[in-house]
Amino acid sequence: MEYRRLGATGLKVSELCLGCMTFGRETKESDARKILDRFLELGGNFLDTANVYAAGASEDILGRITRGKRDSLVIATKVRFNANVFAGKPVAPNDIGLSRAHIMAEVERSLTRLQTDYIDLYQVHSWDFETPIEETMRVLDDLVRQGKVRYIGASNFTAWQLMKSLWVSDKYNYARFDSLQPQYSLISREIERELIPMCRAEGIGVIPWSPLGGGFLTGKYHSGQKPPEDSRLAKQDLWGRLQNERNYRTLEAVEQVARERGRSVAQVALAWVNQQPGVSSVIYGARTAEQNEQNLGAIGLKLEAAELEALARASALAPEYPVAMQARLPGAPRL
């Protein structure tokens, strides 16, 4: 397992981060324990969850299964949403968002569920249009100074939102975001237009979520066939949205590299994300111990330039203005 700095910080994280979103949902606690133990056995140290995953059960489970192992782990969680929203239940007005009130209440709940007195990486789950970013950065800075939180990160931000947050931190000398957690895979490459160049320029570590496209890039989905019944894409009705010509062309390219390399489709898809510039660690998911075993086989897998190029070509997005116009300028990043 390779360890990399999280952005410009001195914190070392494993090249793969175990995503714990399924814990307490489609992955029961005994399987979560097996998945975690194997991940740790192979050198993993980085875990990602959120206050809302399985309405808090993911954090609860992590708290129990990491007992006695806490010191060597880098635990990341998130704040902003309220699980009631996803369950269609009412939410009290101050029990959601990035206000001082909600963040201060929620950090205590996460600490309790995780059975720890500090969170290594506290991430805001998305932008909040109803709270000034100055208020959010100030309360996050307070938590860092209090030692409840060690590093802070953003998730699902646009480039202007992240840049504005950094500007507020600079202006008031608050702790700054050290990482961005965006959706990124061979089938979701939009962040290459603005966010990745921005993160590289500003020393922000990119830690992609859904590197397997939620399972699409694992070889179990086939054009013209129904998805397996126990798969997430079938259950969450996401399947229809992913079925298009570009995604199947991409999947075929991944399958071809996998065949030539004697690797699984998932391993090749993970390796591609892992080798993209600016990426500190890749947050993968596994519903079962078998999937976990297969995905951990991506540790140390390095694709060659021609393979990276073939995958990038098959999955290329059309460049958009003004990035397209700037692409011809000397020194512009390759799209």
Ligand SMILES: NC(=O)c1ccc[n+]([C@@H]2O[C@H](COP(=O)([O-])OP(=O)(O)OC[C@H]3O[C@@H](n4cnc5c(N)ncnc54)[C@H](OP(=O)(O)O)[C@@H]3O)[C@@H](O)[C@H]2O)c1
């Ligand atoms: N910040 C955010 O907004 C956000 C959003 C989403 C996720 N995340 C984070 O990112 C983590 C990973 O997200 P993700 O679960 O969407 O990532 P992913 O790695 O793209 O997808 C994981 C899913 O794909 C399927 N799968 C995984 N390995 C497989 C294999 N070897 N063979 C066959 N199927 C396989 C499983 O689903 P099935 O077996 O059920 O099909 C599994 O739950 C989450 O745990 C969470 O920590 C963050």
